[in-house]
Amino acid sequence: MELRQLRYLVTVVEEGGFTRAAARLHLAQSGLSAQIRQLERELGQPLLDRSHRSVTLTETGRAVLPYARAALAAADAVRQTADAYSGLLRGRVTLGTVSGATGHAFDIASFLADFCDAHPALEIALTEDTSERMQAALLAGELDVALLGPTDEGPPPGLSLHTVVDSPLGVAAAPEDPLLRAAPDRTTVELAALRDRALICLPHGTGVRAALERACAQEGFRPRVSFEAASPHVLAQLAARGLGVAVLPAAEGGDPAADGPLRTLTIVRPGIRARVALAWRADGPSSPAGRVLLDRLREALPSPGTGGPA
Numbered sequence: 001m002e003l004r005q006l007r008y009l010v011t012v013v014e015e016g017g018f019t020r021a022a023a024r025l026h027l028a029q030s031g032l033s034a035q036i037r038q039l040e041r042e043l044g045q046p047l048l049d050r051s052h053r054s055v056t057l058t059e060t061g062r063a064v065l066p067y068a069r070a071a072l073a074a075a076d077a078v079r080q081t082a083d084a085y086s087g088l089l090r091g092r093v094t095l096g097t098v099s100g101a102t103g104h105a106f107d108i109a110s111f112l113a114d115f116c117d118a119h120p121a122l123e124i125a126l127t128e129d130t131s132e133r134m135q136a137a138l139l140a141g142e143l144d145v146a147l148l149g150p151t152d153e154g155p156p157p158g159l160s161l162h163t164v165v166d167s168p169l170g171v172a173a174a175p176e177d178p179l180l181r182a183a184p185d186r187t188t189v190e191l192a193a194l195r196d197r198a199l200i201c202l203p204h205g206t207g208v209r210a211a212l213e214r215a216c217a218q219e220g221f222r223p224r225v226s227f228e229a230a231s232p233h234v235l236a237q238l239a240a241r242g243l244g245v246a247v248l249p250a251a252e253g254g255d256p257a258a259d260g261p262l263r264t265l266t267i268v269r270p271g272i273r274a275r276v277a278l279a280w281r282a283d284g285p286s287s288p289a290g291r292v293l294l295d296r297l298r299e300a301l302p303s304p305g306t307g308g309p310a
């Protein structure tokens with residue numbers, strides 16, 4: 001039995017079949033299948049059920065899989081420990097982010113380029129998703145670190161948060177919008193004034209949407225969201241065309257306005273805070289690479305209200 005055979009088995013299970021697993025492993029499908037069959041012959045039991053369209057584990061396979069993963073994790077830990085003494089980081093680290101998480105306050109592309117230059121043997125994966133799903137992925141060990149908008153007022157159980165952006169929530173409106181026609185010089189809008197307005201907002205599972213819905217519920221109404229988009233830039237474009245008012249962090253309202261003469265009004269009575277936080281498992285990332293990435297992000301990200309390093 002070889003470690004590579006265990007890695008092949010785990011990859012086939014994760015990808016749900018031989019075709020995608022072979023592509024991920026950069027192997028010929030026939031060679032991958034032959035290695036799995038060799039492992040099954042050595043163990044004397046079939047591990048995979050190939051009788052259906054998707055490959056599934058047999059009862060023996062389900063019993064073996066946790067030990068295969070543990071063996072691979074132990075081998076990776078041995079390699080990482082040895083590399084730590086030589087100052088070399090290997091392996092794979094995963095970073096999640098919500099769309100527009102840091103805006104112009106933080107250049108994530110430059111950060112990742114510098115991080116890759118400093119650790120050339122390290123593979124970094126960047127994924128974009130909703131805050132809600134990334135919180136679950138952190139707890140499941142599928143992400144090492146994430147930049148997200150917290151969906152609850154307090155830290156979710158099992159996670160640690162470091163706030164990097166904290167700004168009032170506002171609406172971006174076109175000059176001809178009723179909010180501005182009645183009072184062109186206004187800079188704020190009461191939440192109650194948005195009760196029956198068509199709103200343009202980030203989707204469910206994002207921190208901004210959760211904060212908006214909590215505040216509206218406290219005021220006794222549900223927000224009427226007519227359009228959803230994952231990108232603040234798209235929200236502003238829709239508002240500029242008069243399709244409603246876009247709900248955005250007040251600090252971001254001016255950036256998308258380049259696509260049109262948008263004005264940002266801060267929501268008051270009650271005021272709503274929009275936050276972006278660096279999040280990780282409370283017991284810390286499991287790998288040395290994940291811990292280094294977290295430390296570098298905490299050094300590089302701006303502190304709320306300062307624009308400087310955290």
